[in-house]
Amino acid sequence: MLWISCAVVALSFLLQVRPGGRVAFHAMESYPLPQSCLSRSLFGIDCPGCGLTRSFVYLAHGQWSESMAIHRLGWLMAVSVLLQLPYRILGMRHPEGLPLGRRIPVWYGRMLIFLLIANWVVLLFE
Template sequence: MSSTEVTAAIGVGGIVIASLLPAGGIEDGPVLCPFRAITGLPCPGCGLTRSWVYLMHGDIGSSLASNWFGPVLILAILVLAVVAVRARISRRRPTDLDKLVRSPIILGFFGLFLAYGAVRLILTLTGVIDPI
């Protein structure tokens, strides 16, 4: 199995788990982020689990409020899974994950993700928004 297929499979597994978790109690779960557990401040990825769970239960507003990149990441995983499956069906090896993540589009999204995290951190530190 290629790294693309493994990543797609893990991502799809995460989406399935998000759809099985109850949306009602997701805010009461444990803090999984080491950065947030230590500092009480959000990292760029904080809220992704909640975002996925809300999105999988159809609550787009809460999904975006938890982390804007939750829906983007789900879409990226689904596209990656389709790419991997299509390659397997046509008996080709899927494009290397290293090559995919170096594309300008992916690098741009990663830059936006880091900028989003930095802005959210600054807004939390200045008291404009509440910590997650």
């Protein structure tokens, strides 16, 4: 999880959102990355996580309002990813690997999933 979080943070800075909403690496703007959401690609329906990549990229570049406009929970997910860095480093030094035990991380993960799904349901009816 530590390496995944590091990769997410690094990619957030290396990518940019192009006009039209696709993301591309800074030096390769002409070659946007393919659509990453299978639900959107196959069915034309956004999933609960649609927009999080662009939201993270906007946050990494200090574009707060664009980030909020693309996904209301992007900031919370980004904070959660950033918190993984010190948590996982502490976990390597902790005897059981879980500085906060099992209950708090499970509760926090379930809360994030609930919020993503609740946000998605609200978006379906807007």
